[in-house]
Amino acid sequence: MKLILATNNQGKLREMRTLVCQNDKLDWLDIELAPSGFNPEETGSTFAENALIKAQAAAKLTNYYALADDSGICVDALNGGPGVYSARYASDEYLACLKLINELKDIPENKRGAAYHCVITLVSPEGKLLCQGEGVWRGSIINEMRGTGGFGYDPLFYLDSHYKTVAEISLAEKNKLSHRAQAWQQIENYLVNNYKK
Helix, strand or coil: EEEEECCCCHHHHHHHHHHHHHHHCCCCCCECCCCCCCCCCCCCCCHHHHHHHHHHHHHHCCCCCCEEEEEEEEEHHHCCCHHHHHHHCCCHHHHCCCCCCHHCCCCCCCHHHEEEEEEEEEECCCCCCCCEEEEEEEEEECCCCCCCCCCCCCEEEEECCEEEEEHHHHHHHHHHHHHHHEEEEEEHHHHHHHHCC
8 A cells, every 4th residue: 555655855765664664464555655745734723734735745746645743842941932933934854953943042950841743644645644643752951952863953852761872763763752653653553453454
């Protein structure tokens, strides 16, 4: 079964394929990126709304089942920002991290709590909502980028449990803990229970 991942983000595709490969019951699933130039306008005010917009746009464009992930970082000291605007916070990931460091430069260490949020939406080729999963991953924001793994805000997102940023842990470890892994688990359960080889 071909499933279109409604993004052009190679980092998201890598993580999603790794998650799928962890379950032998999904060896019939083939995940591909949306066609080049895929870029629907994300007009929703929540991760769930934007995930549905992207999934339905990908299904309409390709006539395949589509999966969309809308995720972002919600920083306590920024009243939950950048939130749904995380991917559009700056022109690229590096500049977004620098902007976040600057926004929090006067915030003390004990007030730098944050959470990664993720909603994953699965739709039919006709665009019908089939399942939606949600995950939240708590951490804090440090004031310098550390590590070379992951993508997005991972070099700033610090895990007290590991004494490392997400960019400093392995992808395997990230895929056990992350907001995306939590949301995917709900989609995975739906696929395993409703679709066979």
